[in-house]
Amino acid sequence: MASRALPLSPAHGLSIAIAALILGSAAMVAARAESFALAPADWQAVRFTLLQASLSAAISSLLAIPVARALFRRRFAGRGVLIRLMAAPFVLPVVVAVMGLLTVFGRGGPVNAALAGLGLPEVSIFGLHGIVLANVFFNMPLATRMLLHGWQSIPSERFRLAQSLGLPPSAQFRHLEAPMLRAQVPGIFAVILLICLASFAIALMLGGGPKASTLELAIYQSLRFEFDLGRAALLAAVQFTLCAAITLAAAGLTLPQGFGAGLGRTMQIAVPTGWRRGADGLAIALAALFLFAPLLAVVIKGLPGMLALPNGVWPAVVRSVSVAALSAVLATAVALVLATGAARSKSRSIELAAMLPLAASALVLGTGLFLMVRPFVTPETVALPITVLVNATLTLPYLFRLLLPEARQVQTDYGRLTASLGLPRRTVLRFVTLPRLARPLGYGAGLAAALSMGDLGVIALFAGDGGATLPLFVQHLIGAYRLQQAAAVSLILVAVSFALFLGFDRLGSHYADA
Template sequence: MASRARPLGLAAPALAVLLLALVLAPLAMVGWRGAGLSLGPADWAAVRFSVTQAILSALFSTLLAIPVARALARRHFPGRGVLITLMGAPFLLPAVVAVLGLLAIFGRSGLLNSALDAIGLPTLSIYGLHGVVLAHVFLNLPLAVRMILQGWQAIPAERIRLARSLGFGPAETFRHLERPMLREVLPGVALVILVICLTSFAVVITLGGGPKATTIELAIYQAVRFEFDLGRAAGLAAVQVGVCALAALATWVVTRPTGFGAGLDRRLELDAPRGWRRWGDGMALTAVTLFLTLPLLAVAARGLPGLFDLPASVLPAAGRSILVALVSTALTTAIALTLALASAVRTRPLIEAAASLPLATSGLVLGTGLFLIVQPVAPPMTLALPVTILVNCALTLPYLYRILLPETRALHADFGRLADSLSLTGWPRLRWLILPRLARPLGFGAGVAAALSMGDLGVIALFAGENQATLPLVVAQLTGAYRMEAAAAAALILVTLSFALFWACDAGGRRAAA
């Protein structure tokens, strides 16, 4: 191909290098400061707890998702589409809001314990390992359901037709069709959730804590904020990177595309067995719907009255959160588009590395490294918001890049030559080809990035001073102070803003594409 130096040709590698620097510089700092430090027994307890809770969360989320996904795969009922869409929402739901909702149901004075108390049974505590696992299942079960549902829908119609012609009952169908599919799909699902739970912070800071329920992420936070022991924080961060990198590597190995046998025909639904299985499917769907919606309804019920009596900190924090979300979304979208366009022609290792490396880190790891870098130059608190924006950018970029890459590849395959033959390059190519053709995935991706940045509680907790708190941090602080009505009101604003931003970006993209 006749190649010509285009501005874009240089922009992508430059951005990839900047992004790598943004991730590697804090990692190097962490490695340098943390090297040679021996971790104490408390630190090893944190490592063990991190891994234990992540494994349990991944196991429960995955196993409980199987009956729900199967019910969705083989039953048709009004509201099925809505339910499947709803399963996509918790990924964008701010974790602090989820925690607050679970506290309203399972907490000390929540609905469940009030009921147990009323009939004279002992009450349950949500704090500790089981609370952390419960919240992680709440947040990740829907993701697992959607991934496993895709597995069910990917069973080739030819196999299903063969099964029907052989007169398979539910047991044979499970043995010959469903079990092989699950064996392929489940390890990947569990590992993805494991990685997410290893770096979870908002859940653990609220429901965990204490010597028995501290994760590495939380230990880093405590080392920086309370003990101001930056060396120890660096050591913990280095361990966290090692653990995450191992898990991310395992995910990458396990989730390579595996052939389930090509199906050429249109899709065919599995038979929906009658009898008790019908009731079983109905119960699975009812239970998961209640489990996912009741906590959020409880937040709404608690928060609505409080909207008229908000703590003074809420509105400025909301403003800061919107600012952080908008700036980091604009940055991330522009960078991800540039990288995905550059990778459209052929895979470029530098760009792949830059877009994947953030997955092996976490907000608190990057935060600690940046804290160490910034500290000699300026008081970290003065840079809380810029640092949060940068870290949000690095952590949401992998998602956005993965969303855009197949689209830029298709665009290149369909219209690359035509555009080249018409000298459609530079700004006109962006204006007349790329933006209109990619408006839909760009809008969706920007919406995901905006909601994730809006709801993220991570690095801001390390840096924020009195007047830099974002809305998720304010919600966490109010929850920690047991001011539940105020926390619920702030959470209501947070969740509304998150989904409003997602909706605005997504709908904007769809309208631009129409």
């Protein structure tokens, strides 16, 4: 296309703002770090962080493949609900999910009871395998939904063509599904790897001790318990470097998808029968059991406490919902601008900027912003706006990853047509981009809202008394050993964030189907 010199596009402007926020925070912690010599314990944390993250990402991605394929090609009662619920663990507040996992996999839980019944040794949920288990619990469903989107992005005309050619399932896999997987899996693996590198709440609850401590946990401990701002800053700088290196490496991983456009006809795809039917059923059943047993456990534990809710729950609900909705809208709008900008642009600078927040964990960003605002205001007074900003920033990469392939597809399929019709950008956005992207936009906004709802990183650094969001409220209750109430408030937290997620997701589907 004949290129015309444009003034700075919105996508490039936003890219610069994001880079300034992330790199500014990183510079802040680096400047504050007093020495750059890592102690042996710090090296141990680096090794452990990498080990648990790569194991978790590999297991999550691999397990998601059969589940996503089974969900894609089978139709059964409750399929839609199951797919929506697949988003639950990822958006489930970590505190709540870990409680559920402890109940099911912990000492005296049904899994260990079954093992004992079979005469097998008890498994402990603490340490490396517990952390990996929890990470897989959180991320396998995310990978499944991302892969399902990938499967759905293969035009059904291609499946029809394959069937008309009489291709057996193996050849169909090789020609249709494997190329999609090659395009999607590296990106999904990288996203999960980075999530696992940056999650500290799981390690806090299931790890601990010098042998099972992640960098994030070490930052938290030096900040909250040792008040060693210098060491916290050093560890934050290391964490940032690690994640930044992996983000950069991952940016080169994803391959563009080469599928042409489908006309959006709905057609029934014939599915393989025989043993494949049984295998698909088993994959779906096992995945459902793994995901819902812990959730059910939380419900059973929390329901009795609903009758005696502590004071201050509802103001916390209002604060949490406001933060979540605002950060979801902010993150989705920014991700849309960046994804459509990146789809149009040949350079990868926008893509890099959108993925940059993956390099900054909540604690790194929070610590950086804390250091930045402290000279000017009391951190407490800006707790909520900063939480909105940080949550939106941290969810941006996931939204961007969801939107980019679809934005590229729209650009490939309709870029020339919209250009030849001379449609202005606003028209393309309203009549082409938004309708074509409604589904991932709704899903992404729901994801962002629920993630923000359950976040317990930044707010813990900033909030004072009486300014707590729901997760912080739960944490305070747990700290005070009011476990029954904690479980009950957890249920409210789960219900509200799930309602937010479903609301946004439905909105997207509704708009897409209209």
